[in-house]
């Protein structure tokens with residue numbers, strides 16, 4: 001690693017709040033499915049900026065849209081009507097059963113909006129004192145005070161931030177009885193990811209989802225689906241909830257929606273949209289002209305180039321290749337999981353050394369929950385790239401020593 005890298009680390013330590021456990025890499029540029037460090041070394045990208053750059057890095061077509069819009073109008077605020085925001089809304093709503101959308105700047109902000117809308121709808125439209133949101137263990141919903149409280153994880157994400165907001169309950173994953181038991185007269189909504197991303201590429205089974213939908217119906221409870229990571233073709237459908245043939249009352253999107261520019265969207269049925277009235281919610285930057293124009297182009301490409309089908313095909317290929325490795329190393333690979341290109345390889349032991357060795361072999365992916373190699377590459381990834389990754393993993397697994405998980 002160059003001296004420049006050491007200088008960067010030193011500078012960062014002096015300048016930035018120390019919140020990130022960074023990978024030992026400084027990226028100077030990225031193109032398609034490759035990243036380049038300061039010395040020009042090339043890396044295979046199986047992370048896509050954590051499921052964000054789904055159409056690959058540094059695309060000319062998106063850069064053109066960005067530049068053209070930036071020359072016309074960048075920002076005026078939401079005090080004004082803006083056509084690019086409406087064009088994006090029209091395209092986005094044509095991909096799902098939602099009737100209305102609210103634009104914001106990040107996943108956490110979209111989920112914050114979803115939680116606020118659920119409460120507001122119950123209070124002002126239904127006239128009911130229902131405010132509690134039930135979420136699942138190992139879920140991840142963001143880092144604002146309410147979304148981190150909704151998040152079904154413990155540790156640094158929650159420590160030291162008390163008092164956390166009231167009105168959130170977490171129940172064990174997959175346990176319908178626990179879910180039924182958690183419902184009370186104040187329950188407003190159940191909030192789920194169709195595939196838990198940070199939780200280790202863990203899909204909900206169809207039966208479980210059907211039970212959740214049934215429980216919502218029986219109890220007059222709203223269903224919120226967090227599609228921040230699963231949305232925009234990643235799992236093999238435009239929205240992961242479409243695999244399950246359900247219509248959430250509210251769902252959220254962010255990450256891949258503008259292929260790397262910050263954006264969030266909260267989508268809801270026309271009925272739920274009655275909850276928000278003038279002045280009840282807002283943001284300065286959300287739905288700005290540049291990000292909206294780029295996101296509209298992203299959706300065009302996603303649809304025209306059939307990226308959902310591609311994500312599915314590549315996900316199936318990756319799963320089949322990983323299964324071959326599981327057959328070869330049954331004591332080292334516990335299984336594979338995920339949906340489309342939100343894909344996990346579960347090791348039987350702590351995967352830190354495997355992850356490090358992958359990085360040394362110029363393969364960038366993520367280790368989550370200690371044992372799961374999470375692959376969320378650009379959807380433009382090729383079978384050749386996946387094969388290279390699996391071959392490298394094969395050589396690593398051959399010699400790696402098993403540590404305790």
Ligand SMILES: Cc1ncc(COP(=O)(O)O)c(C=O)c1O
Nearest residue numbers: 106107108140141142197228229
């Ligand atoms: C499922 C899910 N929800 C919410 C978030 C939070 O999004 P952001 O980091 O844009 O606030 C994430 C981020 O990883 C996520 O994966």
